[in-house]
Amino acid sequence: MYDTAKTESALEQTETKISARNVQVYYGDTHAIKDVNVEIEDKTVTAFIGPSGCGKSTFLRCLNRMNDTIDICRVTGDILLDGEDIYDPKVDPVQLRAKVGMVFQKPNPFPKSIYDNIAYGPRIHGLARGKAELDEIVEKSLRRGAIWDEVKDRLDAPGTGLSGGQQQRLCIARAIATEPEVLLMDEPCSALDPIATAQVEELIDELRQSYSVVIVTHSMQQAARVSQKTAFFHLGNLVEYGETGQIFTNPEDPRTESYITGRIG
Amino acid sequence: MTALPFLLLILATLAGYLLNRMAAGSIRANGARLHSMISYHGMFAALLVLVPVLTIILLWLAFEGPIIDRVVMSGLPDGLLDGQGDGALQLVLAEIKSISRGQIFGTPEDWKIAAADSYSALRTQSDWWMVAVVAGVSLAIIGFARSRVTAEFRARQGVERIVSGLMIFCSTVAVFTTIGIIVSLSYETVRFLDRVPLSEFLFGTNWEPQIPLREDQIAAEGAFGWLPVILGTMVITVVALFVAIPVGLLSAIYLNEFAPRKLRAVIKPVLEILAGVPTVVYGFFAVLVVAPAIRDLGQSIGIDVAPNTALAAGGVMGIMLVPFISSFADDALSAVPSSLRDAALGLGSTRAEMMTTVLFPAAIPGIVGGVLLAVSRAIGETMIVVMAAGLIAKMTINPLDSVTTVTVQIVTLLIGDTSFDNPKTLAAFALGMMLFLVTLMINVFALRIVRKYREAYD
Numbered sequence: 001m002y003d004t005a006k007t008e009s010a011l012e013q014t015e016t017k018i019s020a021r022n023v024q025v026y027y028g029d030t031h032a033i034k035d036v037n038v039e040i041e042d043k044t045v046t047a048f049i050g051p052s053g054c055g056k057s058t059f060l061r062c063l064n065r066m067n068d069t070i071d072i073c074r075v076t077g078d079i080l081l082d083g084e085d086i087y088d089p090k091v092d093p094v095q096l097r098a099k100v101g102m103v104f105q106k107p108n109p110f111p112k113s114i115y116d117n118i119a120y121g122p123r124i125h126g127l128a129r130g131k132a133e134l135d136e137i138v139e140k141s142l143r144r145g146a147i148w149d150e151v152k153d154r155l156d157a158p159g160t161g162l163s164g165g166q167q168q169r170l171c172i173a174r175a176i177a178t179e180p181e182v183l184l185m186d187e188p189c190s191a192l193d194p195i196a197t198a199q200v201e202e203l204i205d206e207l208r209q210s211y212s213v214v215i216v217t218h219s220m221q222q223a224a225r226v227s228q229k230t231a232f233f234h235l236g237n238l239v240e241y242g243e244t245g246q247i248f249t250n251p252e253d254p255r256t257e258s259y260i261t262g263r264i265g
Numbered sequence: 266m267t268a269l270p271f272l273l274l275i276l277a278t279l280a281g282y283l284l285n286r287m288a289a290g291s292i293r294a295n296g297a298r299l300h301s302m303i304s305y306h307g308m309f310a311a312l313l314v315l316v317p318v319l320t321i322i323l324l325w326l327a328f329e330g331p332i333i334d335r336v337v338m339s340g341l342p343d344g345l346l347d348g349q350g351d352g353a354l355q356l357v358l359a360e361i362k363s364i365s366r367g368q369i370f371g372t373p374e375d376w377k378i379a380a381a382d383s384y385s386a387l388r389t390q391s392d393w394w395m396v397a398v399v400a401g402v403s404l405a406i407i408g409f410a411r412s413r414v415t416a417e418f419r420a421r422q423g424v425e426r427i428v429s430g431l432m433i434f435c436s437t438v439a440v441f442t443t444i445g446i447i448v449s450l451s452y453e454t455v456r457f458l459d460r461v462p463l464s465e466f467l468f469g470t471n472w473e474p475q476i477p478l479r480e481d482q483i484a485a486e487g488a489f490g491w492l493p494v495i496l497g498t499m500v501i502t503v504v505a506l507f508v509a510i511p512v513g514l515l516s517a518i519y520l521n522e523f524a525p526r527k528l529r530a531v532i533k534p535v536l537e538i539l540a541g542v543p544t545v546v547y548g549f550f551a552v553l554v555v556a557p558a559i560r561d562l563g564q565s566i567g568i569d570v571a572p573n574t575a576l577a578a579g580g581v582m583g584i585m586l587v588p589f590i591s592s593f594a595d596d597a598l599s600a601v602p603s604s605l606r607d608a609a610l611g612l613g614s615t616r617a618e619m620m621t622t623v624l625f626p627a628a629i630p631g632i633v634g635g636v637l638l639a640v641s642r643a644i645g646e647t648m649i650v651v652m653a654a655g656l657i658a659k660m661t662i663n664p665l666d667s668v669t670t671v672t673v674q675i676v677t678l679l680i681g682d683t684s685f686d687n688p689k690t691l692a693a694f695a696l697g698m699m700l701f702l703v704t705l706m707i708n709v710f711a712l713r714i715v716r717k718y719r720e721a722y723d
């Protein structure tokens with residue numbers, strides 16, 4: 001598998017953003033992620049698919065060290081972001097999370113105004129000098145989150161008052177506001193209706209211009225629609241990783257084929 | 266004798282239950298489909314008996330005494346008690362009752378003995394009537410309930426209706442008790458204000474209520490200005506909150522977010538033990554440990570400190586309040602959805618930033634609830650203040666001086682000799698009324714503030 005990924009990226013000639021080598025994750029005694037090797041490319045949408053409990057979300061949360069917040073979780077192996085090990089003691093996980101933004105399964109806007117939601121990250125990281133600059137960041141982020149037109153007249157209204165799809169786009173805009181390099185999305189559409197899902201997917205496709213996007217999804221159609229690369233996880237193993245088209249039309253591993261055709265999962 | 270009606274009630278309830286259950290069971294045995302399970306049929310009959318009959322028994326017991334008293338008193342020979350005061354009549358009635366119980370002192374007049382006889386006769390009659398009424402009503406209800414048993418009868422909903430009626434009653438008990446307390450307090454307060462003008466009570470700066478109850482007593486002149494007393498309460502409450510709020514909140518935040526699991530497992534129960542310490546024990550601690558320590562410290566830096574200080578009492582009270590605030594705040598913080606934690610951490614905030622910018626604002630309503638409870642406890646706390654802060658009302662806000670509080674004054678006014686036509690005793694009720702109003706105002710005010718500033722998550 002490691003070899004596959006390597007040849008693939010060599011072929012593509014694109015820049016590697018994140019590379020994981022021999023990553024193991026343990027929850028207490030449970031071995032949740034087994035020996036995963038993967039190269040995630042810049043300015044690409046990478047989808048993680050697999051049945052429930054296969055470890056794709058766990059692996060995603062390793063990429064910005066969100067697993068650090070779980071006491072019993074232990075991660076070994078190397079995860080390099082732009083060639084630097086993010087689990088190195090020198091690395092500040094707080095800074096890392098500003099660089100590797102995350103969008104969660106359930107829209108989770110803060111119970112604050114729309115403006116304050118977006119301004120949260122820039123404020124704690126001191127990205128804006130003065131009110132005017134902050135206003136600018138908020139507007140820019142909301143525009144890139146494709147929600148500016150819907151909320152520009154009510155920036156003072158609470159973010160929790162928006163519809164589910166709007167809330168999720170608000171959360172994406174909030175993550176963008178800290179100017180991350182990578183955007184991790186953990187099943188961002190699972191709580192949304194088909195129309196909101198379509199809007200978010202469109203947004204993901206636009207975000208690819210500027211960021212490396214990693215998306216965990218349960219929907220294989222979604223993976224096929226939005227991603228260029230797909231990784232299939234099963235029982236904590238990375239079974240297959242490659243071009244999305246390749247994975248869905250001509251998988252190498254019989255387990256991938258079974259999952260895609262609906263026989264396991 | 267009073268046990269008999271209760272015994273009948275239990276029997277009737279059981280009988281109703283079994284009878285209807287059996288009746289429903291035989292309908293089912295005959296092949297019909299019942300709407301409700303047979304235990305619901307039984308329960309329906311049991312509740313139908315229990316609730317009204319119990320009400321009858323309790324009302325009977327409540328009104329039996331006063332009615333018999335009136336009958337006996339009006340049956341006394343004419344002219345004997347004309348022109349006697351209320352107290353004298355009470356005395357005669359008490360004597361008649363004790364004669365009827367066989368406790369005879371001296372040689373009572375014949376008419377008293379006759380009255381005592383009629384009194385005990387009336388009591389016996391009343392008891393038998395009660396048994397008869399209970400038995401009759403129970404039988405009637407059992408019969409009625411039995412006649413309702415059919416396959417289609419919705420006993421399930423019937424039980425629910427009766428139970429919801431009971432719940433409505435229980436939920437109004439607190440409301441009516443509050444109303445009763447306000448009414449009785451207002452009554453005595455008005456009587457107090459007949460004797461002491463309102464302006465003197467509200468704006469007087471002198472509190473010396475130990476005036477003579479009888480003419481031969483030597484006591485104070487009397488002054489009923491409540492300002493020094495409420496000021497003392499406020500000083501002690503503020504001192505207590507200065508200790509309790511920071512310690513309580515910070516410990517809650519630490520335990521909730523930063524403490525390792527093992528440490529939390531030790532500290533939380535210990536904090537809860539603190540909530541279980543009787544206030545008298547806190548009082549000892551304040552008098553024997555804290556007050557001397559404050560005094561020594563004050564002397565060593567050349568400040569004059571009274572032996573009883575508001576600081577000692579308030580400080581120890583603050584320790585007492587820590588578990589209230591910390592456990593409320595801990596619950597409120599735990600109730601904030603973990604998705605908000607993830608959101609804040611995922612944006613690259615530290616735990617402390619997450620706490621101050623997200624969790625704390627979202628948990629404010631619960632935290633304020635704990636603080637309010639602590640304020641009410643501090644205002645109402647008596648024992649620590651009696652022991653550690655003194656009894657003399659002083660117009661001061663110096664926490665190193667001895668002060669007294671509203672509750673302490675209420676206690677000292679109501680122990681020892683009391684007389685309900687004297688302002689000394691009645692002043693206790695006026696103070697109680699003011700305390701009630703102050704706490705009410707604080708609660709209303711705080712709730713308004715919370716509603717304005719809370720960040721509601723859903």
